[in-house]
Amino acid sequence: MSTKKSIPAPAIERAITAKYRPRRIADLAGQSVLKATLTSALERGMVAAAYLFTGPAGTGKTSTARILAASLNCEEGSGPEPCGVCGNCRQIPLGDHPDILEIDAASNGGIDQIRQLIEFVATRAIRARTKVVVIDECHQLSTAASNALLKTLEEPPAGVVFVLATTERNAVLETIRSRCQELSFRPLSTDEVQANLKGICEEEGIVITETALAELARASHGGLRDAQSLLGQLRVLGRAIATEDVWEQASAIPEPLKHSLLGNLLKGDLLSALEDAREMLSRGHQVDEVLAGLRGGVRDVMLMQLVPAADGRLEATAAGKHRITALAGRRSYPELQVIAEVVARGMQANHNRALRGATLLDLVIMEASQAQPVAPSVVAAPVVTARVVVAEEASEEPACALAPAPASPPAAPVGPDAWASLLSKLPAGRVREKLEAATFLNLSDSELVVVGPASLAALAPAAGKALSAVLGRPIKLVRRAE
Numbered sequence: 012m013s014t015k016k017s018i019p020a021p022a023i024e025r026a027i028t029a030k031y032r033p034r035r036i037a038d039l040a041g042q043s044v045l046k047a048t049l050t051s052a053l054e055r056g057m058v059a060a061a062y063l064f065t066g067p068a069g070t071g072k073t074s075t076a077r078i079l080a081a082s083l084n085c086e087e088g089s090g091p092e093p094c095g096v097c098g099n100c101r102q103i104p105l106g107d108h109p110d111i112l113e114i115d116a117a118s119n120g121g122i123d124q125i126r127q128l129i130e131f132v133a134t135r136a137i138r139a140r141t142k143v144v145v146i147d148e149c150h151q152l153s154t155a156a157s158n159a160l161l162k163t164l165e166e167p168p169a170g171v172v173f174v175l176a177t178t179e180r181n182a183v184l185e186t187i188r189s190r191c192q193e194l195s196f197r198p199l200s201t202d203e204v205q206a207n208l209k210g211i212c213e214e215e216g217i218v219i220t221e222t223a224l225a226e227l228a229r230a231s232h233g234g235l236r237d238a239q240s241l242l243g244q245l246r247v248l249g250r251a252i253a254t255e256d257v258w259e260q261a262s263a264i265p266e267p268l269k270h271s272l273l274g275n276l277l278k279g280d281l282l283s284a285l286e287d288a289r290e291m292l293s294r295g296h297q298v299d300e301v302l303a304g305l306r307g308g309v310r311d312v313m314l315m316q317l318v319p320a321a322d323g324r325l326e327a328t329a330a331g332k333h334r335i336t337a338l339a340g341r342r343s344y345p346e347l348q349v350i351a352e353v354v355a356r357g358m359q360a361n362h363n364r365a366l367r368g369a370t371l372l373d374l375v376i377m378e379a380s381q382a383q384p385v386a387p388s389v390v391a392a393p394v395v396t397a398r399v400v401v402a403e404e405a406s407e408e409p410a411c412a413l414a415p416a417p418a419s420p421p422a423a424p425v426g427p428d429a430w431a432s433l434l435s436k437l438p439a440g441r442v443r444e445k446l447e448a449a450t451f452l453n454l455s456d457s458e459l460v461v462v463g464p465a466s467l468a469a470l471a472p473a474a475g476k477a478l479s480a481v482l483g484r485p486i487k488l489v490r491r492a493e
């Protein structure tokens with residue numbers, strides 16, 4: 012007698028991306044503008060004959076094409092809220108419906124496919140009211156196929172809606188683009204990705220720390236499919252997911268390490284900055300990755316300096332946003348511009364294989380740490396509009412190195428020399444002492460912005476008076492927190 016043991020079949024997990032593919036417009040994460048456009052078109056029965064969906068991978072193009080097809084063909088009636096249970100509603104999201112044709116131009120972009128398409132639209136629908144043709148990666152259609160498609164789009168047959176999707180909008184023929192209504196899919200924000208993943212974790216009972224979730228969202232760079240796939244890979248660990256797991260799985264540079272390098276560089280702690288970079292290399296990150304991270308960080312700091320309210324645009328966790336904001340007062344905008352240029356040159360040198368590896372990284376960091384703003388006429392700082400008018404009563408020597416002030420002032424920053432010269436013009440005393448200890452940020456027609464301790468604020472009236480006297484125009488002292 013055989014003693015065959017019954018081995019339980021392994022439970023096969025459904026991929027998160029398949030299970031959580033949105034079924035209704037309202038379920039789409041982000042994309043608020045196009046959601047509103049499509050909802051309104053469906054409500055008013057004014058759906059276009061051809062759409063062009065453009066945007067990065069994994070942001071909802073194919074999902075939306077299927078949602079549109081289901082919305083037009085729900086057996087309970089057309090509208091933005093397909094019932095989700097009728098035959099059409101169940102079949103369409105699976106990409107398996109006789110009246111919905113999906114063509115992947117990346118693998119099948121030849122003229123034969125378009126002939127098949129023309130035949131498809133010419134025959135009567137089997138179960139649908141409106142046939143839908145989806146052409147994915149439509150920029151990869153051959154020239155002959157594009158021309159044949161164009162003819163169909165010029166005289167769209169009744170009862171058919173075309174959805175062309177692409178990740179490379181500019182590679183789509185202008186003649187095709189102009190026949191379609193374009194809807195652009197945006198990369199999702201870190202917050203939007205995080206919220207979506209959080210919902211899935213709750214549903215699936217996946218235990219993950221809030222920071223790990225935030226890092227996972229950040230590592231996906233706005234693509235929700237990637238974020239969900241990463242979560243799926245991490246779920247296999249079968250335990251609570253920690254931040255380190257995310258870094259490991261996403262092969263991402265840990266955000267705190269990235270910000271440590273940035274902070275040490277901006278603070279002038281060269282040794283620690285070099286050590287941070289070495290640490291990244293020893294973790295297996297490539298030079299271009301390290302430099303790209305640094306460039307992104309410098310950009311973030313510049314953004315926070317100019318538009319502190321734009322912190323929603325930072326690709327950073329909540330803790331990361333705090334660190335970036337704190338760094339915004341460390342260097343003047345012109346200095347940051349120089350650092351950004353040094354890093355960009357390093358990326359170019361790396362690309363050209365002029366210099367490689369740790370040597371290149373060290374050189375970039377050393378050069379960046381020495382950043383000095385270039386001569387005012389060379390750098391055009393968009394927001395730093397310092398027109399320093401030399402005070403009549405001041406000595407022959409101009410108060411700032413920017414003189415003579417032009418009649419119509421071009422944007423020009425005030426460099427450290429000019430700042431030093433301005434300080435030297437101030438009468439000795441508390442105002443000068445305090446300002447000397449502060450970090451110069453910006454001087455405009457009416458304001459001097461510095462970073463320094465709270466005690467500077469109390470000094471503002473006196474400082475304003477002294478500065479106005481030296482510069483010959485009313486100047487307000489504005490302090491930013493360190």
Ligand SMILES: Nc1ncnc2c1ncn2[C@@H]1O[C@H](COP(=O)(O)OP(=O)(O)OP(=O)(O)O)[C@@H](O)[C@H]1O
Pocket residue numbers: 027028029031032033038039040041042066067068069070071072073074075147177178235236237239
């Ligand atoms: N905006 C979104 N809202 C909700 N889920 C999304 C969104 N974007 C992507 N997803 C998730 O990612 C998966 C893939 O999305 P979809 O196929 O729609 O992306 P795509 O934009 O067509 O990408 P590609 O350019 O690579 O074809 C979906 O099954 C869904 O789980």
Ligand SMILES: [Mg+2]
Pocket residue numbers: 072073074147176
């Ligand atoms: Mg797609």
Ligand SMILES: [Zn+2]
Pocket residue numbers: 084085086087093094095096097098099100
């Ligand atoms: Zn339905």
